Amino acid sequence: MRKITEKNITDTVSRLCLDSNIYLRKDVEKALIRAFEKENNKQARKILQQLFENAKIAKSEHIPLCQDTGLPIVFVDIGRGVDITGLDMVRAINKGVREGYHRGYLRNSIVRDPLRRGLLSGFTPCVIHFDLSRHKGLRLTVLPKGFGCENKTKLIMLYPTATMDEIKKCIISAVTEAGPDACPPYILGIGIGGSADYACQLSKKAFLRPIYKRSRLKHVARLEEELLKDANKLNIGPMGLGGKTTVLGVNILVYPTHIAGLPICVNISCHVLRSASALLS
Amino acid sequence: MLYFLRNLVKLQTPEDKGFSRLHALRAGDEVLLTGDIFTARDQAHKRLAALIKKGAKLPLDLKGQIIYYCGPTRAPLGKVIGSCGPTTSARMDKMTGPLLARGLKGMIGKGRRSEEVRRLIKKHKAVYFLATGGAGAFLSKRVLSIKSVCFKELGPEAIYRVRVKDFPLIVGIDSQGTDIFGRDRS
Numbered sequence: 162m163r164k165i166t167e168k169n170i171t172d173t174v175s176r177l178c179l180d181s182n183i184y185l186r187k188d189v190e191k192a193l194i195r196a197f198e199k200e201n202n203k204q205a206r207k208i209l210q211q212l213f214e215n216a217k218i219a220k221s222e223h224i225p226l227c228q229d230t231g232l233p234i235v236f237v238d239i240g241r242g243v244d245i246t247g248l249d250m251v252r253a254i255n256k257g258v259r260e261g262y263h264r265g266y267l268r269n270s271i272v273r274d275p276l277r278r279g280l281l282s283g284f285t286p287c288v289i290h291f292d293l294s295r296h297k298g299l300r301l302t303v304l305p306k307g308f309g310c311e312n313k314t315k316l317i318m319l320y321p322t323a324t325m326d327e328i329k330k331c332i333i334s335a336v337t338e339a340g341p342d343a344c345p346p347y348i349l350g351i352g353i354g355g356s357a358d359y360a361c362q363l364s365k366k367a368f369l370r371p372i373y374k375r376s377r378l379k380h381v382a383r384l385e386e387e388l389l390k391d392a393n394k395l396n397i398g399p400m401g402l403g404g405k406t407t408v409l410g411v412n413i414l415v416y417p418t419h420i421a422g423l424p425i426c427v428n429i430s431c432h433v434l435r436s437a438s439a440l441l442s
Numbered sequence: 443m444l445y446f447l448r449n450l451v452k453l454q455t456p457e458d459k460g461f462s463r464l465h466a467l468r469a470g471d472e473v474l475l476t477g478d479i480f481t482a483r484d485q486a487h488k489r490l491a492a493l494i495k496k497g498a499k500l501p502l503d504l505k506g507q508i509i510y511y512c513g514p515t516r517a518p519l520g521k522v523i524g525s526c527g528p529t530t531s532a533r534m535d536k537m538t539g540p541l542l543a544r545g546l547k548g549m550i551g552k553g554r555r556s557e558e559v560r561r562l563i564k565k566h567k568a569v570y571f572l573a574t575g576g577a578g579a580f581l582s583k584r585v586l587s588i589k590s591v592c593f594k595e596l597g598p599e600a601i602y603r604v605r606v607k608d609f610p611l612i613v614g615i616d617s618q619g620t621d622i623f624g625r626d627r628s
Contacts, residue, residue, distance in 0.1 A: 204612075208574055211610075215580035219525070228515050228525040228578040228598075266524050268515040268598050278485065281597045309530045309552075309575070341623055342530050342553030344575035400574055401553065401623060402612070433576040 164244045165299055165441055167253035173439050174257025177303035178233060179265040181437035182225040185216040188371040189434050192409040196346060205404030212432060227433045230267040231305030233258050233287040234365060238300035242442060255285040290362060298442025302369060310431040313339040316357060319423040329388060335427040336392050336408065341401015344431030348372055349411045352426040354418035363414040364428035369436060372410025385411045461547060464569055467613045469620040474608040479508040480591065483529055485599045487537040494540040501592035502601060505545030513598035523585045525578030528552040535559050542566040554623045555615060564619030571611040584609045
């Protein structure tokens with residue numbers, strides 16, 4: 162059994178904050194390249210080229226891909242074979258965020274009080290989701306979420322008798338509403354089922370799966386594919402200026418729910434979907 | 443960056459005194475902007491709008507200026523600026539009117555504007571530009587210098603004067619009120 166220290170956690174989170182903000186996720190890069198090959202709208206192609214250039218510069222100059230370095234969402238998967246007794250994990254994680262954001266010259270975007278606004282709080286607190294898992298080791302994942310797109314999140318409580326068409330329609334309308342505002346092409350993280358809060362959590366977690374990978378459940382995978390196809394017919398395109406490239410990927414996570422309801426949370430990510438993960442074991 | 447050379451308008455902020463070149467721009471035109479622009483986003487707008495409401499003097503003269511909706515990341519050692527792309531313009535819509543009334547001539551951001559802002563842009567013969575969202579590293583290479591102007595305590599939301607060279611933009615709403623997003627899809 163490996164004993165994990167607070168320093169292990171802090172150092173790992175710090176590194177993940179930097180990696181996620183500076184290096185474009187490989188799956189997103191691939192999706193952008195594929196979109197570029199398929200796109201025939203001239204303006205859309207130009208913008209996609211700027212995005213490739215952007216990723217190159219961020220990497221070589223070691224500066225963040227986007228000035229909105231997000232609200233860091235940290236997922237902690239506590240698996241087997243690790244000893245975490247006596248640790249103040251929340252403190253260790255927040256310390257890691259502070260160190261990483263400070264070291265990487267990332268933006269201080271967190272206000273201490275959501276109502277009074279005003280003073281910035283010095284990078285933290287971040288949002289932390291703890292989970293127990295059957296896997297080996299302790300997995301830490303940092304997902305810095307930009308807020309231009311976070312503002313476009315939709316939670317919809319449908320009736321359990323909703324048809325597949327109605328479900329698709331309400332998801333697509335979330336994309337239409339986001340329109341050109343939240344840095345398209347988008348990636349959709351969708352949580353379906355559970356309770357209202359759990360659907361929201363699932364929608365975030367859905368972003369952690371590579372966007373080229375489909376759900377293991379056949380009917381869910383089909384829904385992902387159909388949504389991707391439908392969304393790319395909206396002609397929103399990069400920066401909202403038209404084209405086939407409106408959504409790069411659709412990731413859905415489902416969970417059992419109550420007989421009376423069908424919670425659906427559509428979390429929209431801009432094309433700079435960022436995350437980085439590490440396993441301590 | 444050869445692809446920018448078609449239908450391209452080069453615009454220089456201090457030299458375009460009569461704003462004739464600004465007024466000649468049409469929605470969809472690609473522009474390479476050179477000169478000084480001022481960053482301001484949510485909280486800075488709120489403060490400016492409040493000062494204007496009180497009839498107070500502003501910490502910067504907006505007359506003929508261009509505001510960039512941007513909160514850059516800090517400059518790493520030896521660099522001019524960090525990542526510096528645009529933020530969502532719609533959040534500034536309700537505070538834009540008073541600024542235009544004080545002579546603001548241009549805004550740079552991303553996404554749609556409200557119908558009211560489109561109307562006011564036309565009235566004041568201003569221009570709304572789009573910069574590529576999520577390309578803050580790319581855009582940072584077009585910045586020559588940055589200087590804090592006011593509201594320093596707001597951190598990334600403070601007002602900075604940013605000197606840009608060949609900053610790539612697309613005209614979103616021109617001085618005649620034509621909106622690039624004013625098509626049926628939105």
